[in-house]
Amino acid sequence: MKILMINSNLSIMPIPVMPYGLCMVAAALEKEGNEVKLLDLCFSNNIKRDIGDTIKDFQPGIIGVTVRNIDAAARIDAFFQLEQVKEKVIEPIKKVFTGPVIIGGPAVGISGAEILGYFDLEYAVIGDGEAAMVEFADRIEKKKTLKGLKGLTWRKDGKIIEENPPWRIKELNDLPRPNYKKYLDLEAYRKYKSTIQIQSKRGCALQCTYCTYKIIEGREIRLRDPQLVADEIERIYKETGFDYFEFTDSAFNVPLNHSKAVLKAIIEKKLDIKMRTMGLVPSALDEEYVDLLKQANFEEVELGIESGSDKMLKALGKNFKRNAIFRAAELLGKVNIPAKWYLILGAPGETIDTLMETFETVKQAISKNDFVIAFNGIRTYKGSAISEQFLEEKPGCTQDNFLRPVFYEPKSMNLDDISTFSYWMMLKYLPNGVIPERRQNTSNFILKLQNLIIMVFCPNLPWWKFYIFTNRLKKILGINFLKRKILEFKNPHLFKNKKYKIKARKTSH
Secondary structure: OEEEEEEOOOOOOOOOOOOHHHHHHHHHHHHOOOEEEEEEOOOOOOHHHHHHHHHHHHOOOEEEEEOOOOOOOOOOOOOOHHHHHHHHHHHHHHHHOOOOEEEEOHHHHHHHHHHHHHHOOOEEEOEOHHHHHHHHHHHHHOOOOOOOOOOEEEEEOOEEEEEOOOEOOOOHHHOOOOOHHHHOOHHHHHHOOOOEEEOOEEOOOOOOOOOOHHHHHOOOOEEOOHHHHHHHHHHHHHHHOOOEEEEOOOOOOOOHHHHHHHHHHHHHHOOOOEEEEEEEOHHHOOHHHHHHHHHOOEEEEEEEEEOOOHHHHHHOOOOOOHHHHHHHHHHHHHOOOOEEEEEEEOOOOOOHHHHHHHHHHHHHHOOOOOEEEEEEOOEOOOOOHHHHHHHHHOOOOOOOOOOOOOEOOOOOOOHHHHHHHHHHHHHHHOOOEEOOOOOOOOOHHHHHHHHHHHHHHOOOOOOOHHHHHHHHHHHHOOHHHHHHHHHHHHOHHHHOOOOOOOOOOOOOO
């Protein structure tokens, strides 16, 4: 059967993300004898034309569309990305194609039924698409009933007919691996310093109250064979010449022994590659592990600490305390691996004191080469623990089951004050940090210029070093000082007769 797979992610902020999941599903469909074409709209200059021409030339029997993000998760000027996908991708498909359109991807894994209603479509895949999509295509081709198809949410005449449990593939080692060179324009991604994504497992057993990974991938951790992970990296490197890889596991270093085995298998390959990872858990780091990261040539790592206050860490469901943050920073500093530290401010019980403690912890812990990204307000998604708590505290806080952006509002301090105060603290104490608000509409020209500067003057550094440089320049020029004074003038209830000081950084790495 002819199946057209479409990547609807149009965002290139801060860098374009390759559609890893879509490629995995395409490979699974091809393995079962289907003819698959992948249309990546990320770099399209005329989306409507590309969709129309591709459908006309290929004549698919089914179209699958991956939806990566519901929104940008930033509270101020929150960008509801589904609106863009509906207008620029879904509606043009409907105008030229009358066959079955099925959606999937991380966003659909969270709010499948709601997104089907918003797009006015019939079918959505929840869970592991490699299995559910293959079964869906087979039943459509053979005109079998779709009733009871695991992983399928089915809507007809404006009503949900079935919302079946997600399909979780037990044995990940048996999944076919995608041919990125066949599916994607790798050179387009290379220009933006994008990474090729790799998973060493699926699922997350952690209890973070705001997180959706356990909704998307399930709570049971399903591990891949470390040797197969290393073999995949080697194959991609040799086939494509692409030398920048990223682990996208929800928590790459949990379980720790498995992650160590993956790193050792990669090191044994002796490949000339660079690596990075998202989602390191501070409490699951030791000296051997960071040494393995260094040997495997990890260029950077990310840590979702979310807070530096023990009270807030508990409220967020984290499995560590602030001492683990200091320990993680010390270990990474010893091997000179720069890190991005993520904060989520505004958990239940957040106050000026807990914010002060958070910024003091971060200031004391991180290196001058690290980067801090602070989100103000917790975006509450369907199925997360924080959304359930919010509904109990404030019935009616959402009209569409958290599809459109809704941010948790702590009773102890309003979100506007949290945003103002945290921005003031960043301006004063953390020039190597950013609050990702009002940055969604940066033009492609500026992004290309930024990447050109990075590639020419600092080709071996992560993209976010550019922001550290510009932020420090603003501090030297006195721009940060002026911004602080404006905030103090406009918010006397926060700053009048109050001096907020945090202690200097204790570490020396």
